[in-house]
Amino acid sequence: MTAEILGRGRARVEGPAKVTGAAKYAADLHPSGLAYGYLVLATVGRGTVTAVDAEAALASPGVLAVYSPFNPLKLYGGIVHSDQSFLGQNWLPLQDAEVRHHGQIVGLVVADTFEQARRGAALVRVVYDARPPVADFAAALPNAVSPGPINGEPDVLDLLAPGVPSIEAALAAAPVRAGGTYTQPPKNPVPLEPHATVAVWDQAGLTLHLGTQAAMPSALTVAAALGQDPARVRVLSEHVGGGFGGKLYTWAHPLLTAAAAQALGRPVKTVITHEQMFSVTGNRTPVHQTVELGASADGALQAVKHEAVSGLSTSGLIFEQAAHTTSRYLYKAPNIHVAQKVAMLDAPPSTWMRAPGEEPGSFALESAMDELAAKLNLDPVELRLRNYSTVVPGRGVPWSSKHLDECYRLGAARFGWNRRAQRPGSVREGDWLIGYGMASAAYPGNQFPYTMAKVRLRADGGAEVSSATADLGTGMRTVLSSVVAERLGLPGERVAAVLGDSVLPMNYGAFASAGTASTATAARAAASAAVAQLVQVAVQNAASPFHGLDPKDVVYAEGRLTGPGGLDAAFGELLTRIDVSGVEAQDGSAPPPDARNFAVHSFGAHFCEVRVHAWTSEVRLRRFTSVIDAGRIVNERTARSQIAGGLVFGIGQALFEGSVMEPASGRTANANLAEYLIPVNADVPVFDIQFLSHPDTNFNEFGARGIGELGTVGSAAAIANALFNATGRRVRDLPVTVDKLFG
């Protein structure tokens, strides 16, 4: 009955709620007495607010309040530099008059209806003393600076063979060299659900409905900024309409919304617009990379040099660590040099976005590997196999489990890679040029420390598992329900999963592809603890038929307790009989493996076929094969969707996505879904996604590694390499738009 609940494709447990409109997202809440907030954003890229005229706004129908740097809501700045902070930027809104980037918050208008608030915001007149922003990434490159250590290693890291004086010397000695400069624009995670906040105060404190990947860290951050006892702030995020990194950190508008609700004595809802999302919430930084590879004539890498400069907002916090997350370890080479710098920009906050670091890094490295294969006249798969790493360069430790070679071989066979023409531009079907490309993918197997879960066995015979994580569409509810159902020997539908609430057992949240490794292992441990607790209650309760027995003689299996002399009771019957509503226990995830013994990554290989129109250069993707090595797959259906969704992020990276920042003003010129293009249905090819099944028990008892970001790693390079194979044109500047292929 339950043996195969894991692995196969159990349907998403909250599916029916989501197809009927019953599932509630933050913006769907409508407490009585609700007022609406609308943000006023800066229209200059740098400078100072010298005056705010709110008179017309305050006289406008329905407007309740206009907050600005000159009529601020008090926030406490200690949170900005706190270790506990999940604040997504390094300043708090309205606490000073400085404008740090175009589109930053300079005001909040609250009114009885949304349209009245929007109208009020349009009437607020803000006067600036403007200064020119540093908003031109290319012009800022020469001023790039050291960001300090990356993942505990120097920002300029040389792993050189004995006697080799420099990476330049190693490159100079290599008979074959390839590489180039690879560039890409800033991007926004663009979850479909705009960031929404509904703040409700009562005697118990603040309840904040917030679309977030991290309910508990959000609650701590909001509490600190508002000067509240953390016990008085509860964050609820029952359903989240996608995140992709953009809803990991707490942004400025929930803080203002909560403070305004307190000041006005009314619940306040602030839903930012998609346009505002580009400047009020975080972005992926632009990246400029150079990769140089040196190899012997047989394709053995002699030197790998990868230098990256990423933008970094002066508002903070995150930059793309492109070289250290890719060329640092992906291939075996006697000489490796990786370096990272940051170019400071007066831009909206920079943040984590799906596969941060690996997304740009893999595009550069895996494009360069394709260029090297072309120079060597060697099959790109064969080149990668010849440089396969089995231990981490410079550290000598093996991977906990690595089957990337099998990904290459199986992927090539499934795809029909042997039909690829080595000579670019040589395959044509009518007016279409056909090309094949491939690339590798690797993403760290992350696991959070101190993740807790609780399992409750109820008198009605069902069970409940809870933890303060989120389900952004990842399938976490389904995974938790399935994992606990398997451990308890119950049908999946008897195990409810509760998450999206900061008061549940400790959990950092849903990010870094760490959800299954962290929360599912904690849930499994909690289920075992709950069974032990059940046995204790059974032998201690005087009304129990198991009373007085040694706990060792009571056995739990498939939802029943059995004991000597034919004692047998389903746990629900037992609890009912002894008049106990339920038993519960908490437990935590095991600590992650010692990094001194193993490196942990998920791996994959992507293969893709493109068509390019010979006369118009229109690009169409025809098919994708991805073979994934991510340990044990807990639910193949939701896992598959995670990979497919990740591949579509790679398609966006390769062909469509990029914020266009006006250099003079720092304004994002295409901050809307009409002009910031993401792939639509008709842009997406057929996916052939295959999972290897090598449980990684060196990583955790479960054998499961993360998959949420892996599909995004390398997929853009596979497309760019296929475009080269189709046309003979190597495009190193993303996205690859028609003009770059034309002529």
Added chain:
Amino acid sequence: MRITFTCNGRLTEADGVWEGESLLYVLRERVGLPGSKNACEQGECGSCTVYLDGDPVCSCLVAAGQVQGREVRTVEGLADGDELDPVQQAFVEAGAVQCGFCTPGLLVQTHDLLERQAQPSDAEIREALSGNLCRCTGYEKIMDAVRLAAARRAESAERVN
């Protein structure tokens, strides 16, 4: 102003409406039907798609005043009581739902597609649904769901005949 319209088969009234606000706002904030989602507010993403007099529209682009006396059907009105519409059932079974935010609009759009074209080709499905953005699924399970729903509808039509 007061507007009166039929919503999911019921006579519906909303008071204090500013005629320039959107139908989407009326549905979500005034009549308690937040199933239709507010995302781009410019008709690009399709998350707010509802039927207006039988035609799918982006409700963010319809002014409240335009709805007076007309008929609206939202995602909340697709199921027949507790029984899901075949399109809803197919989305659940095929795994076409992830974060669920684009889902309500996609369901209405798919429902309309299959009303007009019972057996669409893959290219027709992709084209018909290209006005409904999804950032999670990679679209492939959505394709599976539409094919499944079409097959189910054909089966039940055969049974009726």
